[in-house]
Amino acid sequence: MTEDTGGHIAYILGAARAQAARGDVDLVQIVTRAFDEPTLGAVHAQTEQQVSRSLSIRRLWTAQRGYLSKENLAAEIPALVDAFLEDLAQTQRLPDVIHAHFADAAQLALEARARFGIPVIYTPHSLALSKSGPAVDTDRVAAERRALLEADAVVLSSRDEAEVQVAAYGADAQARVHRVSPGVSLRRPAEAGAGRALLADRLSDPDRPTLLAVARPVARKNLATLARVYADSPALQARANLVILAGQHGDALQANAEARAELTRLRETLEVPALRGKVALPPSHTQGDVAALYDRAAQTGGVFVNLALHEPFGLTMLEAASHGLPVVATQEGGPADIVADLGHGICVPPAMWRR
Numbered sequence: 001m002t003e004d005t006g007g008h009i010a011y012i013l014g015a016a017r018a019q020a021a022r023g024d025v026d027l028v029q030i031v032t033r034a035f036d037e038p039t040l041g042a043v044h045a046q047t048e049q050q051v052s053r054s055l056s057i058r059r060l061w062t063a064q065r066g067y068l069s070k071e072n073l074a075a076e077i078p079a080l081v082d083a084f085l086e087d088l089a090q091t092q093r094l095p096d097v098i099h100a101h102f103a104d105a106a107q108l109a110l111e112a113r114a115r116f117g118i119p120v121i122y123t124p125h126s127l128a129l130s131k132s133g134p135a136v137d138t139d140r141v142a143a144e145r146r147a148l149l150e151a152d153a154v155v156l157s158s159r160d161e162a163e164v165q166v167a168a169y170g171a172d173a174q175a176r177v178h179r180v181s182p183g184v185s186l187r188r189p190a191e192a193g194a195g196r197a198l199l200a201d202r203l204s205d206p207d208r209p210t211l212l213a214v215a216r217p218v219a220r221k222n223l224a225t226l227a228r229v230y231a232d233s234p235a236l237q238a239r240a241n242l243v244i245l246a247g248q249h250g251d252a253l254q255a256n257a258e259a260r261a262e263l264t265r266l267r268e269t270l271e272v273p274a275l276r277g278k279v280a281l282p283p284s285h286t287q288g289d290v291a292a293l294y295d296r297a298a299q300t301g302g303v304f305v306n307l308a309l310h311e312p313f314g315l316t317m318l319e320a321a322s323h324g325l326p327v328v329a330t331q332e333g334g335p336a337d338i339v340a341d342l343g344h345g346i347c348v349p350p351a352m353w354r355r
């Protein structure tokens, strides 16, 4: 949707679909914020969306009707809490449990528990104290700590999250932790030629092995280092193409400062005459394109690359595996567990190539 739409959304949709398909679950409802932004899709202004018989999306309206990035969401939380409590007060059947994804959602869930007694599960996806860089968002850290301490259960994806990342929030934070390794659905092969069409104008020979990266353009994902390694290596350029999907960045106005800086670095490194025909940094793509690119990379004998400075879990390692694509993955965070379980690649220290 935007350059910041990433793994926690993919996780929620996958988990909700899997839960809704269970015989012992009557209804799953994804509750999120409504917004009116036609360029991002009219569906986000739809209050109720039926996804399948037992899965729906409920969107809450507040006075602020436009799209808000996660950095701008904090001021809207009190209004969202009110909208959520009012919605629950009017529902015919209260949920048996609320699973809050990310600490801002946990703030709504904990208020709902206080009012209606509904138990709360919290999944952080990405804890701010694990992020490298100088600017730690103290409000976000406080919301994460509260959610870790007050939720009835905390569901984490990787051993690193459970044993290392949560420990940074204090010994108490580990008390209710459960580790559940996520999966991804095994995808059907993409439509013949789909990924090829996306690359045709950009790569002189799309059949050469592909080095593929798929990640949001944020400093933590370290995409600029991958670009620099490729740009500095004639040997790599002679053997493989480089394809980087770094979110939707056709409309630069949407991008926040961090994404703009990362995308500028990527363009400055890759959009140079010497690399023409060897590199693709497509500005937009569909979900079908992502699946097709994983397939294409596998078919060309390529590899998926994730050099993140820190990766809390690493859903893209699973996606690559589900398409039969081996990985070179960061050893910082969750990927080491995934690669050890699946045996589909190697883990490397990303600092080896730090800019």
Ligand SMILES: O=c1ccn([C@@H]2O[C@H](COP(=O)(O)OP(=O)(O)O[C@H]3O[C@H](CO)[C@@H](O)[C@H](O)[C@H]3O)[C@@H](O)[C@H]2O)c(=O)[nH]1
Pocket (backbone or CB within 6 Å): 005, 006, 007, 008, 010, 011, 125, 126, 157, 214, 215, 216, 245, 246, 247, 248, 287, 290, 311, 312, 313, 314, 315, 316, 319, 334
């Ligand atoms: O241009 C892009 C970039 C990403 N994606 C998708 O977005 C998701 C990104 O996943 P990942 O890089 O793992 O997630 P993050 O956005 O960083 O989200 C957090 O949450 C994920 C789920 O818990 C964890 O795997 C991550 O480690 C954690 O940082 C994947 O489904 C990608 O296919 C796209 O479709 N297009």
Ligand SMILES: O=P(O)(O)OC[C@H]1O[C@](O)(CO)[C@@H](O)[C@@H]1O
Pocket (backbone or CB within 6 Å): 004, 005, 006, 007, 008, 009, 070, 125, 126, 127, 128, 131, 216, 218, 220
């Ligand atoms: O990089 P951060 O700030 O830790 O946040 C990661 C999360 O934020 C989002 O990009 C947007 O909410 C999620 O898709 C992702 O899981």
